[in-house]
Amino acid sequence: MRFNIRNLFERLLRHHGPQSWWPADDPFEVMVGAVLVQRTNWHNAALGIAALKDRNLLRTTGLIEVGETALQACIKAAGFYRTKAARLKTLAQFVEGAGGIEGLRQHSTPALRQQLLALNGIGPETADVILLYAFARPVVVIDDYLRRLWRRVHGLDRTNDDELRAAVFAQLCKTDELNELHALVVANSKTVCRKVPVCGCCCLRETCQMAAQARCITRHGRKVWASLEN
DNA sequence: CACCAGGGTGGTT
DNA sequence: AACCACCATGGT
Numbered sequence A: 001m002r003f004n005i006r007n008l009f010e011r012l013l014r015h016h017g018p019q020s021w022w023p024a025d026d027p028f029e030v031m032v033g034a035v036l037v038q039r040t041n042w043h044n045a046a047l048g049i050a051a052l053k054d055r056n057l058l059r060t061t062g063l064i065e066v067g068e069t070a071l072q073a074c075i076k077a078a079g080f081y082r083t084k085a086a087r088l089k090t091l092a093q094f095v096e097g098a099g100g101i102e103g104l105r106q107h108s109t110p111a112l113r114q115q116l117l118a119l120n121g122i123g124p125e126t127a128d129v130i131l132l133y134a135f136a137r138p139v140v141v142i143d144d145y146l147r148r149l150w151r152r153v154h155g156l157d158r159t160n161d162d163e164l165r166a167a168v169f170a171q172l173c174k175t176d177e178l179n180e181l182h183a184l185v186v187a188n189s190k191t192v193c194r195k196v197p198v199c200g201c202c203c204l205r206e207t208c209q210m211a212a213q214a215r216c217i218t219r220h221g222r223k224v225w226a227s228l229e230n
Numbered sequence B: 001c002a003c004c005a006g007g008g009t010g011g012t013t
Numbered sequence C: 001a002a003c004c005a006c007c008a009t010g011g012t
Helices: A005-016 A027-036 A042-054 A060-065 A068-074 A081-097 A100-105 A109-118 A124-133 A144-154 A161-169 A175-189 A209-213
Strands: A216-219 A222-225
Touching: A005 A175, A027 A042, A027 A081, A027 A124, A042 A068, A060 A081, A068 A081, A081 A100, A109 A124, A124 A175, A144 A161, A144 A175
Parallel strands: none
Antiparallel strands: A216 A222
């Protein structure tokens, strides 16, 4: 049976259960969290969120008015604190200037995505996370885990991000499904699956025990995972 | 101790 | 277009 993203989604959901993402009280908090969690585990990002809340800085004007150094100290636990402090200020300025969350909500998904990508520190993944979890738009979030998963079940192929996005969206296009999918892919990346029978598509880590079920081969001088079909 | 964690940017080949 | 160094903390 050919690999099927919906089938994978159902397996992941059955194994890990609903993830209830995004852990935030409001859309702006999602945006801030999306920046703080860049190349950082959620625990440390959450320390930054909590510190911002303690100082009542988790709002646009708060982030705009606070001193750069004070902001850096506040989010230090999240790592990359100098970079992220600047990014949060950029983000807060943008949201404030756009009429707040309600103002942003008026834009179409492509228009909003374009504006987010124009900001320093917001790349494709962060923009899509914001669109999906802060604005509930049906967007496919593509991260390294999903790319790795795709490679594992398909072997080496030329699928780029746009093609991967289209392939996923063809089978999962509801906001609730895409919300759950990304959360499950991330949750799965942290778990070396030992319980699920050979599913061939539940595990992402190269160290996963289940990886033994896939054939590791070499193509074009690179180690890749052969297709698992059959 | 090394390695990882829910990326993005700017510069170089 | 593909690589690279860099940003930097806290947990295992």
